Amino acid sequence: MTGSPALLTDRYELTMVDAALHDGTAHRRSLFEAFARSLPGGRRYGVVAGTGRVLELIERFRFGDAELEWLRAQEFLRPATLDWLADYRFTGDIWGYREGEAYFPGSPLVSIEAPFAEAVVLETLVLSVLNSDSSVASAAARMVSVALGRPIAEMGSRRTGERSAVAAARAAWIAGFEATSNLEAGRTWGIPTMGTAAHAFTLLHDTEEGAFRSQVEAFGPATTLLIDTYDIAAGVETAVRVAGTALGAIRIDSGDLPAVVAAVRAQLDGLGAVDTRITVTSDLDEFTIAALSGSPVDSYGVGTSVVTGSGHPAAGMVYKLVARHDDAGDWVPVAKASAAKASVGGRKSAARRLDASGIAREEIVHLGDGPGGAHEFEPGDELRPLMVRLMAGGVADPAFTGVAGTRAARDHRASAMQELPIGAFRLGRGEPAIPTTYR
Known part of the structure; x- marks a missing residue:
């Protein structure tokens, strides 16, 4: 996809930058986190999708002449802010779950560390991709699990927006669908096409x-x-x-x-x-x-339901500031405390506890030094670390982007599903398949 994604955002992202530049807090080192407070009703796990697309969009996040000219004409930003936007380049680090990973309430799916102004302008972009793509992948994974090995093709292009159709085809393929009817998805992401x-x-x-x-x-x-x-x-x-x-x-x-x-x-x-x-x-x-499942069907084609998340078109993810530097340069946990929308502050790392059979029993979110920090997990636990470095210094790890990254996400999804307890695949309402514990 060509063109700048810089205006695929909400106005308040830029007004926050404007005010922070004016009062001098814009350059405070900050940590934003994307996570889901809960799973959509009836779901016992979710599947992360959209990560590779987010990384590519962040690398291309630029305010060119056309974007700056339009913003200037709107007259809601100071000239100094427009100058800052003209030079915008994301220079931070991003850690997160691999694309295709299973997730649960509270899982720190993406952690973005950068100066406040650099990171806050990415909120709308990050959430619009992860909410939509993860919703599609989560619904598609449920369909794959009940298809009992019979192939499923994605054919929902006519039931969503023209660009959303391409993203949905990619998310469904990561979740285990075998093909798509969408030719642009085939060209862009290397997905087999059919029809x-x-x-x-x-x-x-x-x-x-x-x-x-x-x-x-x-x-x-x-x-x-x-x-x-x-x-x-x-x-x-x-x-x-x-x-x-x-x-x-x-x-x-x-x-x-x-x-x-x-x-x-x-x-x-x-x-x-x-x-x-x-x-x-x-x-x-x-x-x-x-x-x-008991009928002599050899394959399926799914349209509307998969591209709309089977009744849940958004995965319910949020993007919150969870830590920032104080004036001395030390990390300070911060968290929203309002009723029903509270978040857990602090830098985090995460791992999944597996039993002797390799089945997941607990999601452990460690509050401390954050991903890559010196303090990780208690010895003796059988844990699989979940967070990997996705971007360093504003440069995405190519292992997680493009056609190769999409294929790797599909492979990882298949592996992650093997770890889930059998109860995760029930279609009836129930609690998340494993609990999330904060240490």
């Missing part, structure tokens, strides 16, 4: 048979034919007659799915198309996928 035809292609032709013959001639018998434009049973018969028993797959996009899928499987087998796969794409979510 053949919609109902419009069948309706374009004089007959369903004519549409199927055209598609088979174009793509061969291994293609996927959409068989529910008219009558499903007739569509299946026509598809096998046109493509032969080597027909790759049929797609069902409507109906009482458990009953329809069972009938279609029996019909395909009766026609000799025993290897023809069945894919289902009818307003699916984790609950309908779970309901189809």
